[in-house]
Amino acid sequence: MKNITDEELLALINKATAGDKSALETLILSVQDMVFNLSLRMLGTFPDAEDATQDILLKVVTHLSAFRTESLFSTWVFRIAVNHLKNYQKHMFAKMPISFEFYGNDIKNAETDNIPDLTQNVEKSILSEELKMSCTNVMLQCLDTESRCIFVLGTMFKLDSRIAGEILEMSPEAYRQRLSRIRKKMADFLEEYCGEYGGGKCKCKNRVNYAIQSHRINPMQLDYTTATEIPVNTMLNVKKAMEEIDDLSQDFSFCKPYQSPERTKHLIQEFLDSTQFSVIKNS
Numbered sequence: 001m002k003n004i005t006d007e008e009l010l011a012l013i014n015k016a017t018a019g020d021k022s023a024l025e026t027l028i029l030s031v032q033d034m035v036f037n038l039s040l041r042m043l044g045t046f047p048d049a050e051d052a053t054q055d056i057l058l059k060v061v062t063h064l065s066a067f068r069t070e071s072l073f074s075t076w077v078f079r080i081a082v083n084h085l086k087n088y089q090k091h092m093f094a095k096m097p098i099s100f101e102f103y104g105n106d107i108k109n110a111e112t113d114n115i116p117d118l119t120q121n122v123e124k125s126i127l128s129e130e131l132k133m134s135c136t137n138v139m140l141q142c143l144d145t146e147s148r149c150i151f152v153l154g155t156m157f158k159l160d161s162r163i164a165g166e167i168l169e170m171s172p173e174a175y176r177q178r179l180s181r182i183r184k185k186m187a188d189f190l191e192e193y194c195g196e197y198g199g200g201k202c203k204c205k206n207r208v209n210y211a212i213q214s215h216r217i218n219p220m221q222l223d224y225t226t227a228t229e230i231p232v233n234t235m236l237n238v239k240k241a242m243e244e245i246d247d248l249s250q251d252f253s254f255c256k257p258y259q260s261p262e263r264t265k266h267l268i269q270e271f272l273d274s275t276q277f278s279v280i281k282n283s
Contacts, residue, residue, distance in 0.1 A: 004030060009073055017065050021272055024064070028057055028268055031077045034157075034235040035060075036260035038081050041152040044141045046223040048091035050264050056081045057268055071166065074236055078153075078167045086145050093141040100142045100189055107193045107202045110210060118212040122219040128204040131211045132196050133224035135204065136254040138216075139189070147182050154179040154245075156255040157236065161243060180245050187251045197251055227258040 004012070015023035035056050040049035059080050067076050088094070119127055140148050146168070153164045154175075161172035161179075168175060190198035211217045235257060 010069060013064065013067060013069075013073065024061065025269070025272055027064075027073075028061065028272075029265075031060065031074065031235075032057060032260050032265065032268070033230060033257065034074065035077065035081050036264065037156065037235065037257045038078070038152060039085060040258070041137065041140055041156060041255070042085045042145075042148055043088065043091040044093050044138050045091070046227075046261070050261055051090065052085060052088055053260060053264055054267055056084050058271065059084065061271070072163070075163055075166060078159075082149055082153075082167055086149065093138075098138070098141055100185075103139060103142055104189070104193050107200070110207075112207050112210040115209040115213055118209045118219070120219040122222075124205060124208055126222065126225055127208045127212075127217060127219060130217050130222050130225045131204040131208055133254060133256070134211075134217055136194075136197065139186075142189075143182065143186075147178070150175065150179050151182045151186065152255075155183065155252045156257065157232065176243070176245055183246055183248050183252070187248045190251055197254060224258075227261075230257050230259050232257050 009027075012023045012027050016027055032053070036049055036053045039052040039056070040046065043049050043052055056077075060077055063080065067073065140151065143151060149168065150164070153159045153167065154161075159167070161175045164179075165172040165175040170178075187198075191200065192198065193200040193202055195201055195203045208217075212219060
């Protein structure tokens with residue numbers, strides 16, 4: 001929530017709950033990237049993240065009158081998003097769950113040789129970067145839902161343990177302990193298998209055609225390399241950052257935040273302009 005003070009935020013919330021559409025639009029835009037990036041890391045793909053983001057932002061709109069100023073607005077939105085994503089069953093990996101064992105076996109044993117060139121004249125370096133970002137995001141899906149949420153809140157958003165504990169309804173101490181264990185598990189996997197972020201032998205440039213053949217990336221639809229990367233602090237209005245719990249930060253530099261797609265913004269705008277919003281606003 002860049003450049004919005006606490007006083008300005010409270011004024012926006014009061015105006016929005018009174019029916020000011022412009023104030024509501026400003027509020028939604030201030031948390032849209034935050035919700036999208038949480039959804040992307042929790043669900044694993046851009047299309048699923050976009051769908052979930054729309055659902056969550058509509059929940060924020062329709063429940064705004066329930067917000068109480070005892071907590072930060074961003075914390076309240078995080079809680080709505082986390083609860084929604086924990087129970088979200090429409091995404092690809094809910095239907096096709098994966099594990100570290102499965103992922104590691106694929107890295108070690110997949111037949112990547114003798115595959116024809118499938119790059120469709122897209123530069124291999126671009127496809128390699130797309131695969132790297134996609135692969136590390138998919139790797140998060142090997143964690144159970146709550147562990148994934150703990151990892152994302154602590155590693156990507158770097159939330160203070162008190163705030164993250166409030167969102168997840170656990171003590172700050174329990175949150176820090178679990179985050180430390182999960183980060184080590186992720187780091188150990190990267191170290192064993194990944195040649196980009198660890199000491200493994202797997203290199204994305206050698207697996208591009210295999211990834212295209214197995215529909216893991218599409219040269220004609222590049223999500224990560226065409227998305228706009230943004231600083232994480234433009235998404236948040238939090239008072240303190242996560243305490244240092246280990247020295248593994250460099251291992252997780254793939255946790256880059258992105259600007260939410262334009263089509264998501266357009267869909268939310270259409271909702272705010274709709275008769276449906278008018279009914280909700282006046283309910």
